[in-house]
Amino acid sequence: MKCRVCKSLAVISLPRHNSAFCKEHFFEFFYNQVKKAIKEFRMFRPSERILVCVSGGKDSLSLWHALTVLGYPADGLYIDLGIGGYSEKSKEMAEKMANLLGRRLIIVEFGREYAPVNVVAKRARRSECSACGTIKRYYFNRVALEEGYDVVATGHNLDDEAARLLGNILRWHIPFIAKQLPVLEEENELKKKVKPLCRLTEQEIAAYAFLNRISYIRDECPMSQDSTSLLYKRALNLIEAESPGTKHFFYLEFLKQRDIFSVSPTNHDRTGIKRCEICGSASQTDICSFCRLVSYLQPLKT
Amino acid sequence: MKCRVCKSLAVISLPRHNSAFCKEHFFEFFYNQVKKAIKEFRMFRPSERILVCVSGGKDSLSLWHALTVLGYPADGLYIDLGIGGYSEKSKEMAEKMANLLGRRLIIVEFGREYAPVNVVAKRARRSECSACGTIKRYYFNRVALEEGYDVVATGHNLDDEAARLLGNILRWHIPFIAKQLPVLEEENELKKKVKPLCRLTEQEIAAYAFLNRISYIRDECPMSQDSTSLLYKRALNLIEAESPGTKHFFYLEFLKQRDIFSVSPTNHDRTGIKRCEICGSASQTDICSFCRLVSYLQPLKT
Numbered sequence: 001m002k003c004r005v006c007k008s009l010a011v012i013s014l015p016r017h018n019s020a021f022c023k024e025h026f027f028e029f030f031y032n033q034v035k036k037a038i039k040e041f042r043m044f045r046p047s048e049r050i051l052v053c054v055s056g057g058k059d060s061l062s063l064w065h066a067l068t069v070l071g072y073p074a075d076g077l078y079i080d081l082g083i084g085g086y087s088e089k090s091k092e093m094a095e096k097m098a099n100l101l102g103r104r105l106i107i108v109e110f111g112r113e114y115a116p117v118n119v120v121a122k123r124a125r126r127s128e129c130s131a132c133g134t135i136k137r138y139y140f141n142r143v144a145l146e147e148g149y150d151v152v153a154t155g156h157n158l159d160d161e162a163a164r165l166l167g168n169i170l171r172w173h174i175p176f177i178a179k180q181l182p183v184l185e186e187e188n189e190l191k192k193k194v195k196p197l198c199r200l201t202e203q204e205i206a207a208y209a210f211l212n213r214i215s216y217i218r219d220e221c222p223m224s225q226d227s228t229s230l231l232y233k234r235a236l237n238l239i240e241a242e243s244p245g246t247k248h249f250f251y252l253e254f255l256k257q258r259d260i261f262s263v264s265p266t267n268h269d270r271t272g273i274k275r276c277e278i279c280g281s282a283s284q285t286d287i288c289s290f291c292r293l294v295s296y297l298q299p300l301k302t
Numbered sequence: 303m304k305c306r307v308c309k310s311l312a313v314i315s316l317p318r319h320n321s322a323f324c325k326e327h328f329f330e331f332f333y334n335q336v337k338k339a340i341k342e343f344r345m346f347r348p349s350e351r352i353l354v355c356v357s358g359g360k361d362s363l364s365l366w367h368a369l370t371v372l373g374y375p376a377d378g379l380y381i382d383l384g385i386g387g388y389s390e391k392s393k394e395m396a397e398k399m400a401n402l403l404g405r406r407l408i409i410v411e412f413g414r415e416y417a418p419v420n421v422v423a424k425r426a427r428r429s430e431c432s433a434c435g436t437i438k439r440y441y442f443n444r445v446a447l448e449e450g451y452d453v454v455a456t457g458h459n460l461d462d463e464a465a466r467l468l469g470n471i472l473r474w475h476i477p478f479i480a481k482q483l484p485v486l487e488e489e490n491e492l493k494k495k496v497k498p499l500c501r502l503t504e505q506e507i508a509a510y511a512f513l514n515r516i517s518y519i520r521d522e523c524p525m526s527q528d529s530t531s532l533l534y535k536r537a538l539n540l541i542e543a544e545s546p547g548t549k550h551f552f553y554l555e556f557l558k559q560r561d562i563f564s565v566s567p568t569n570h571d572r573t574g575i576k577r578c579e580i581c582g583s584a585s586q587t588d589i590c591s592f593c594r595l596v597s598y599l600q601p602l603k604t
Contacts, residue, residue: 169471169552170541170548170551170552171552172551172552172555172559174562228544228545231540231541231545232541235537235538235541236537238533238536238537238540239472239533239534242530242533243530243533246472249472249474250471250473250474254474257474260476260562261562
């Protein structure tokens with residue numbers, strides 16, 4: 001197997017691009033995909049302050065690493081959800097990357113301040129994944145606002161986005177489909193959110209992490225075993241194995257065609273924002289979803 | 303496992319309906335699904351003459367059987383494509399059903415008149431499945447016209463329709479998505495086409511055939527091994543196993559929401575029909591796709 005560019009020994013084969021690359025040209029390919037996503041979807045400029053949401057996994061750590069290599073000044077945010085050894089180990093990985101890059105890592109100790117996410121989820125009768133999502137979205141925005149960042153970046157990859165799109169389509173959640181973009185613009189006090197790895201697969205990001213000797217937590221989150229997104233990923237991988245490029249085309253062509261899902265302009269805006277009566281942050285309801293969630297931890301004093 | 307209706311011993315479990323049925327109430331369920339499809343999509347009335355396209359498989363034979371039980375006067379059409387023993391055996395099954403129902407079976411000997419479908423496909427540099435589709439669609443319409451049938455019915459089931467929809471969506475074939483309906487209305491000389499089994503899964507139809515002791519050809523067509531529709535079915539079955547009802551919701555909810563894909567009214571009409579210069583049948587081009595296909599068998603005399 002030879003590199004498509006220089007014909008030296010390839011280290012990775014990419015069937016969806018009908019290509020193979022040596023280390024050097026794989027990095028070139030990788031950075032080009034990141035740059036293309038940033039440019040195509042107008043994610044940010046080098047003058048803007050970027051906050052990368054770091055979980056300790058390969059995607060978010062590779063994103064932080066790649067943005068730094070590409071000259072974007074990005075800091076990290078780690079939210080400790082109190083999932084025992086898993087959270088401890090993830091935090092270590094995030095701290096290691098912060099040291100390597102010489103950038104700031106902000107740590108939010110949710111687990112210690114409130115309770116482990118599984119306890120919160122149980123009290124609120126929600127799934128762990130759903131409670132985790134609420135908590136993370138809340139802090140991403142709050143920390144970005146308080147610390148003066150312009151953009152919040154997450155490590156969602158092509159597999160994540162394609163699986164989410166498939167799930168929304170199988171259930172015909174039209175408003176969710178309409179707003180499934182790699183960029184959500186800033187509006188009111190909701191910071192701009194971007195997904196610079198949306199053109200790269202899990203396998204490509206794993207290869208980037210491996211070739212850069214990035215230490216990351218390899219286990220799936222112990223809470224996410226039953227996640228439907230893993231099921232949709234398995235189904236898409238089954239198709240991808242026999243028909244390489246399906247995932248890529250499915251998601252990226254959707255972004256071109258997606259206007260057909262915008263039945264009404266209210267489908268993808270973020271209007272109707274009020275202030276949460278408890279924490280004062282932007283919210284679509286009187287009490288924001290984060291404050292509603294943690295309210296289950298103790299009887300509300302009325 | 304008990305029947306949901308009468309609590310006697312169930313013979314089939316239907317996870318997607320969270321149900322199980324005894325033989326009697328399974329038949330009731332089955333016929334209700336067929337009647338619902340016929341009524342909901344205005345497929346035909348009992349006064350109309352129906353031509354069922356019979357392949358010898360469980361779907362088309364069960365369809366012919368069920369329509370007869372429900373009081374619809376349906377005859378059968380079998381097209382012998384010359385696929386060796388497979389075609390011989392399929393034809394036998396079709397003839398057996400015609401005798402059982404006491405209805406007419408029209409047989410078209412394509413394989414003998416022209417050549418086996420794999421030879422035609424090879425000469426025309428097309429896949430067998432694609433050549434087969436062209437030939438079948440041609441005769442379905444031509445025989446219905448010549449013999450005075452009002453409607454052509456095919457045995458496509460929920461798995462077929464959901465797999466086709468998934469394939470069209472993964473490739474964002476918007477015009478194909480827009481016209482993927484269980485009914486195509488008559489227009490010019492193109493006869494009305496309907497799919498009365500579109501609310502029933504393969505498994506349910508296999509159970510119907512088994513419980514009615516219908517003999518059918520169990521092997522997949524030897525030409526269709528690489529068919530992508532089988533791949534999409536496997537992917538959907540993977541999801542269905544963990545999330546029963548997904549296929550059902552995906553396809554039937556699509557039919558309600560599908561207007562969003564009708565970007566322009568020309569997406570799903572059958573206008574622009576001319577006459578084929580060779581056979582005189584309705585065609586969108588000067589020479590119809592059937593005549594173009596068989597023209598590869600011998601140099602055209604001009």
